[in-house]
Amino acid sequence: MKEKPTPLKIFNFSHPLIHTEWMTLMGDKYHRTLSFEWEMVNDIESAAIVTWDGIVTPRNRELVEKMLTQLSGNKILLLIGESMTLLKNHPVVQSFETHELKIIEVPGWSLLPEEILGALETCHQKLNHV
């Protein structure tokens, strides 16, 4: 019997702009439109994709460092809203070697569900064909 493929696990470290659209993706209209299974998880360790809006505030700085240290190995960072340009010179991010991370950016603040799905498709390809 053919084994069921494990679903792609996503951890959302992002703000409500995308949060409400993630909920949309769980509905019937967009769920299962991708060729692979995916699900949202609550622990960052088991996740393969971490989404982030790239915002570093005085208080969440500690949290961001914790998250970036966990982005090693096979994890992908999915950035929303052209944040890489903002992040390049940030002292927190500078200390991490970002060129070693796998980063995918969703351009602009366009957050249609279709575009998030497209980004997930790209992430899936990058995870499987490198």
Place this chain on the structure above:
Amino acid sequence: MFSWKEFEKSKKILSHVGGHRYKEEWGQHHLKIRPNELLDWFEFLKEDLGFFTLTEIAGLDRGEINPKFEVVYHLLNMGTHQRLNVHLYAYEGETIPSVTKFFNQADWLEREQAEMLNLKIDKVSDALLLPIGQKNFPLKKNSVIKPWPVEKAPDLPSLRYNPNKSEAPYPEEEYQWKVFSPLSPITRGNFEWMVCFDPSKVVDSKIRPGFHHQGFELLLQTKDIIQILQLVDKVNLSAAPNYSIAWAKTIEEQFRIKVPERGQAIRIVMLEMARIADHLTVLSETAFECGMQEFRLFINAREKVYELFEKYSGHRQGLGVARLGGVSEDLPPGWIVEYQAVADVLIKNLRIIHNALRSQIKFRNHLDGEPVNAQTVLQFGLSGPAMRAAGLNFDLRKSQPFYFYQDIDFDIPVGIHGSSYDRYLIRYEEIFQSLRIITQVIDNLPLGEVVPEAFNKNYLELSAIFETLEQPKEWHYCALESPGGEAGFLVHFDGGMKPSRIKMKTPGLLLAQALPMFVKGLREEQLAACLASLGLSRWEMDR
């Protein structure tokens, strides 16, 4: 019930006692005082005149002018629906007494102003949204922002006393604190939460917000009134276009702009659609946290509302609706027919989902909880479904009706126990009331334009028009009933197109402050469902 006689009476008393320091201007009441009189005045206002709710506190740095600081306390009398701005003038370094003695909700509001402006307020413990021990005061004039200090995670708080000693089934030694970090599944990135269990039920908890604080109010103060309209909706996207319409309403009241009747009607339609969308989001999150697969069905229903938004403005989530003076455009042809189809589907489907949910014991078990009474809710100055679930009948659409709300026939659902299940039921019922409102409005849609001809211009022409109008120079408060509660703006203009101070009134901050009260007596597996049913939005809390 509202009584005009009571209203006039308290106005007379205020003008008599306040003398020249009291004035009424364009329906807003102002009272000017000094710090040493503050406590006496607040005792009088609360005990004798019935101003039981402190809605908002906003501080302003006046620059070179002395006294340097102006702090505005916005009070509400729920009985007479009277609103009063108490202006307090303080010199730099002068101590302002704390009003937490009268209003529980003043704690966080005072801490926020103290850390932003370097105000010296009595008994203010530590920073709320900014790092503890910081020396940067972002809202002070000419402040230079230096690197922020790195903040260490605080120690676990100690219980000063056993809060429920008489009924405690376990000795105090068995109490244990658990920390839910922002990465935990319960808080879902919103805040850090320290909860004390006894060890099966919650006894006490402490919240540390501010992880998403980006200085949104400071950002708004660098923009002009037309640019702000596009930004404010990002505060709570699932409730858009509530904040942009609230901002447009504030500006229209300040500059005396009349919104055409058709514009008002379409605004009501959009506000109610946003209410439906936000309630569906909260309902689906609640069902999700209870472990119910039916949460998908709520999202499917919400998708229908988003499609209607998209047909109207091209954006999902209700963006791009509001304009200063009206709305962006007229309803497109065929929209009303499509709405009617969606309304039919919503009414049919929601009843089926609700029946499926309420019959499941698991769902009820997650949402059961200790009752919260109306008195406690009033002490924390809450609004919206969380307040109405505890039995208080107060809704701005009924009490201070704007646009056509006074002509529309609809009901305000009110709960009994104030538990999570009551909040779920209130939101569920409000969806049907919103559908009822929209149906009545589009049945009697007025004819005419949606924006006044003079204001249907591009950015440059519009700002030229606003510069020719009379510039307001006073504080102004304007709010409307958003899905989560009272949302609005307390604005100060200093002449010119840029406001010198914008204070956002968001229901989320006060809800988060009252959270320890809501979760008291809950089991650990009920916490996530309780949080979801409150409908907290992290940007409403942090800004």
